[in-house]
Amino acid sequence: MKKPLHEAKVRISGSSDGKAGNVKRRIERLRMSRTGNCKGTCYFPMGKFQGMNPDLYRAATTANINALLDLFESLYENDAQHSLSDLCYQVSPQMNTVLHLLVFSINYVASARKRSEVIHMIEYISDECPVLVTKTNYEGDTALHIAAREGHVEVVNVFICRREDHTGLSSEDVEAANNVLLIPNGLRNTALHEALMNHHLAVAELVISAGPEAWNYPNEEGKGPLYLAAEGGYVGLMEKMLDNGAMPDHLGKSPVHAAILGKKTGALEMIYNMKPELFRLKDEENQTPLHWAVREGYLEGIHFMLEQSTVDVYEVDKSGSCPLHLASSEGHADIVQELLKYCPEAKELLNGQGQNILHVAAMRGRFNVVEYLLKGQDHVKLINDKDVQGNTPLHLATIHCRPRIVHDLTLDKRIDINIVNKEGRTALDIAEGCWKRQALFREVLMVMALKTAGAIRASHLNCPEDGKDKNQEKMKIIKGKHKDKIDTLLLVATLITTVTFAAGFTVPGGTDISGPRTGKATMLQNSWYFSVFLLCDNIAMYSSVTVVITLMWAQLGDIHLAKEALKLAFPLLGISLMTMSVAFAADIYIVVGNLRWLANLIWIMGVLFLISLLFLFTPLWLPFSLGYRYLNCITHYPLWLLMRSKKFN
Numbered sequence: 001m002k003k004p005l006h007e008a009k010v011r012i013s014g015s016s017d018g019k020a021g022n023v024k025r026r027i028e029r030l031r032m033s034r035t036g037n038c039k040g041t042c043y044f045p046m047g048k049f050q051g052m053n054p055d056l057y058r059a060a061t062t063a064n065i066n067a068l069l070d071l072f073e074s075l076y077e078n079d080a081q082h083s084l085s086d087l088c089y090q091v092s093p094q095m096n097t098v099l100h101l102l103v104f105s106i107n108y109v110a111s112a113r114k115r116s117e118v119i120h121m122i123e124y125i126s127d128e129c130p131v132l133v134t135k136t137n138y139e140g141d142t143a144l145h146i147a148a149r150e151g152h153v154e155v156v157n158v159f160i161c162r163r164e165d166h167t168g169l170s171s172e173d174v175e176a177a178n179n180v181l182l183i184p185n186g187l188r189n190t191a192l193h194e195a196l197m198n199h200h201l202a203v204a205e206l207v208i209s210a211g212p213e214a215w216n217y218p219n220e221e222g223k224g225p226l227y228l229a230a231e232g233g234y235v236g237l238m239e240k241m242l243d244n245g246a247m248p249d250h251l252g253k254s255p256v257h258a259a260i261l262g263k264k265t266g267a268l269e270m271i272y273n274m275k276p277e278l279f280r281l282k283d284e285e286n287q288t289p290l291h292w293a294v295r296e297g298y299l300e301g302i303h304f305m306l307e308q309s310t311v312d313v314y315e316v317d318k319s320g321s322c323p324l325h326l327a328s329s330e331g332h333a334d335i336v337q338e339l340l341k342y343c344p345e346a347k348e349l350l351n352g353q354g355q356n357i358l359h360v361a362a363m364r365g366r367f368n369v370v371e372y373l374l375k376g377q378d379h380v381k382l383i384n385d386k387d388v389q390g391n392t393p394l395h396l397a398t399i400h401c402r403p404r405i406v407h408d409l410t411l412d413k414r415i416d417i418n419i420v421n422k423e424g425r426t427a428l429d430i431a432e433g434c435w436k437r438q439a440l441f442r443e444v445l446m447v448m449a450l451k452t453a454g455a456i457r458a459s460h461l462n463c464p465e466d467g468k469d470k471n472q473e474k475m476k477i478i479k480g481k482h483k484d485k486i487d488t489l490l491l492v493a494t495l496i497t498t499v500t501f502a503a504g505f506t507v508p509g510g511t512d513i514s515g516p517r518t519g520k521a522t523m524l525q526n527s528w529y530f531s532v533f534l535l536c537d538n539i540a541m542y543s544s545v546t547v548v549i550t551l552m553w554a555q556l557g558d559i560h561l562a563k564e565a566l567k568l569a570f571p572l573l574g575i576s577l578m579t580m581s582v583a584f585a586a587d588i589y590i591v592v593g594n595l596r597w598l599a600n601l602i603w604i605m606g607v608l609f610l611i612s613l614l615f616l617f618t619p620l621w622l623p624f625s626l627g628y629r630y631l632n633c634i635t636h637y638p639l640w641l642l643m644r645s646k647k648f649n
Contacts, residue, residue, distance in 0.1 A: 023065050023117040023120055026069045030069070030073065030124065031124065031127070051090070052090040052092050053087065055071055056090065057092060060102050063105035063114060063117075063118050065114075065120075071087070072084065072087070075087060084129070088125060088128070089129070089132075091137075094137055094138040095136070095137040095138045096138075097137075098125060099133065099135075100141070100143050102125070103122065103143045103146045103155055104146060106118055106152055119155060119158065122143075123158045126158055126162045133159050133162060133180055136183070140184065142185075143155075144180060144191045145190075145194055147191075148191040148192070148195040148200065148203050148207065149194040149197075149200075150200075151195070153202045153203055156207065157206060160206065160210045163178060163181075179213070181207060181210060181211070181213060182214055184217070184219070188220040189219045189220075190225075191203075192208065192214045192215075192217075192225045193217075193219050195207060196225060196228035196229055196232060196234070197228060199232060201234060201237075204229070204234070204237060208237060208240060208241065212244055212246070215244075215246040215247075216247045221253075222253045223253050224247065226238060226241050226247070227254070227255050227257075227258040229258075229267075230256070230262070231261055231262040232262060233262055233267050235266050235270045238255065238267060238271070239270060254281045254283075255267070255271055256268065256271055257283070260289060260301055261296060263296070263301065265300050268305075269304065272304075276308075279305070279309075285317050286317045287317045288312045288315045289312070290302065290315070291323050291326055293305065294326045294327045294332065297330065299332075299334055299335055302339070303338060306338070306342045310342050310343050313342065314343075314346065314349065316349075316351070319351065321352070322346065322349050322351070324336060324339050324340070325351050325355075325360050328358075328360040329361070329364050331361075331364070331369055333371075336372065336373075347382065353388055354387040355387045355396075356382050356385050358370065358379070358383065358393045359385070359387055359393050361393075362393035362396050362402065362405050362409065363393075363396040363399075363400050365400070367402075367408060370393075370405055371408060389423075390423070392415075392419050392421075394406065394409045394415060394427045397409060397427075398427045398430045398431050398434070398446055403442050403445035406427070406446045407445075410452070410455070417454070417455045425458055427450055428447070428450045428455040432447060485566060486554050486562065486565075486566070489547065489569055489573060490547075490551045492573065493544045493545075493569075496544035496576045496580055497541060497544040497545055497548060499580065500538075500540045500541035500576075503583065504534075504537055532582065532583070533583050533586040536583035539576075539579040543572045544576040550565045550568050577613060578610055578613055582606065582610065585602060588602050589602055
């Protein structure tokens with residue numbers, strides 16, 4: 001019984017030729033010795049792995065061509081039971097043939113001589129066993145797929161040249177050999193797809209030159225070779241394929257789309273010169289190439305297309321959006337500017353919801369587009385336009401919680417901040433509704449911005465604040481929130497009172513213990529900073545005491561009294577904290593006054609801290625103090641800084 005070759009012990013030849021490593025001569029001798037024994041149909045046990053000879057596997061994966069030749073020579077000379085087909089048709093656990101393994105191994109070959117030896121061996125096996133060229137591994141790859149993916153031009157050329165050698169092949173294998181360039185792998189990529197996707201231009205040129213049969217084959221994503229060539233910007237390949245009848249579109253995958261995705265202006269120009277009708281193709285969303293370029297932020301491509309025609313500027317997709325709406329939605333201010341330069345009247349275009357480009361930018365939070373549109377004097381009409389729901393850009397920015405946009409819009413004096421929508425609500429009504437529902441800081445910022453600008457509630461919704469809330473459950477929640485605030489403020493105010501009271505009896509420099517000024521502060525007449533210390537300490541203490549008394553009134557249980565108490569307590573507590581900080585800085589300055597550099601450094605640190613305190617504390621009491629108009633000019637700057645924080649936009 002014939003013993004399986006993967007279990008057989010094959011004696012490796014020790015001939016002088018093997019030691020010399022003259023690969024080419026040894027291959028030629030093998031060709032002359034037993035040619036043809038491998039040709040014909042073979043059985044590949046897909047799903048039933050039978051094993052590969054370990055010497056064969058080791059030699060193929062390490063590109064040890066001399067060892068492979070020793071194996072073949074030993075088989076010819078010493079093993080009458082087996083043929084070369086028995087050896088070459090064996091597969092690894094992932095169904096790789098010896099050809100797959102040899103092509104893989106080229107990546108690890110350093111010298112040109114070794115690479116040449118591997119290619120000679122691939123050529124020999126392809127000649128003796130041409131059916132191997134069409135066999136796929138576990139991933140559906142032929143050896144040609146691997147060679148194209150890795151960019152091995154010489155190997156690809158070997159496989160292409162062997163397509164017409166049908167000696168001893170069955171009709172099925174002849175057909176496979178003829179169509180080797182069309183064999184798809186698991187992702188339905190042909191060798192040409194692999195070459196283009198991995199940017200191996202020389203391989204792609206070689207495959208394209210072999211014939212047009214592979215030019216129109218789409219892969220799993222619907223991308224054909226022409227699409228991939230456009231995506232890579234390979235103008236020469238595209239020109240050759242289009243000249244020879246390549247299909248320009250596969251399931252909506254236009255080469256124009258590919259050139260835009262790859263941002264290849266040269267490819268766009270070539271397509272326009274050869275097939276301008278491709279620029280009229282639309283995708284399943286009814287979007288034109290100009291829509292695609294806008295979505296990708298491809299300014300150079302947009303400029304090229306506008307130079308040819310401005311018709312697409314007015315085209316709308318299924319949602320009713322034109323390219324200008326899309327540019328505003330994506331935040332491409334430079335593209336908005338470019339489109340308006342060619343078609344200034346396009347700014348009047350409305351989408352399916354009756355929204356202009358400022359509506360869209362405000363809704364999406366694209367502050368760069370909003371700033372650009374607000375700067376233009378010719379964009380005034382956009383500012384207070386209403387959509388089908390009666391919402392202005394300010395309404396939409398508030399609805400979608402875009403605090404920075406709300407702030408920027410309220411700063412523009414041309415905007416009517418008190419316009420009502422079809423629901424009879426102003427922007428402030430919407431902002432306060434969001435704030436009461438979620439109480440997130442972004443909602444707080446919007447209320448701040450609107451109240452600072454003088455926004456009011458709609459007249460029919462402007463109910464007195466002291467009106468009785470019929471919803472008892474809601475009243476309990478509100479009382480709970482105010483109780484937590486009151487308790488926290490009361491604790492802080494009590495601590496400030498204690499600290500500032502103690503500081504009044506432990507003044508810097510101490511007191512005189514003798515003479516006519518016994519018991520008086522030693523620094524009283526000698527330091528301006530001592531006067532600052534005393535003044536600020538007094539203000540801090542009296543302010544904190546006032547806060548304590550005010551908050552005691554707030555604890556009587558009347559929710560409306562608590563609100564009014566908080567309006568007064570918050571700014572007073574802020575004054576206490578700031579003046580206490582100034583008193584502390586003045587105290588330390590007096591103590592280290594003789595060391596001038598340290599004293600100045602401490603004073604500078606104190607000033608910086610005060611500025612930080614102003615910006616950090618202002619947002620906490622701002623919502624309660626906005627009824628006092630004189631405070632708005634002070635609170636504008638902390639609000640402006642907070643609006644620039646990415647975290648809240």
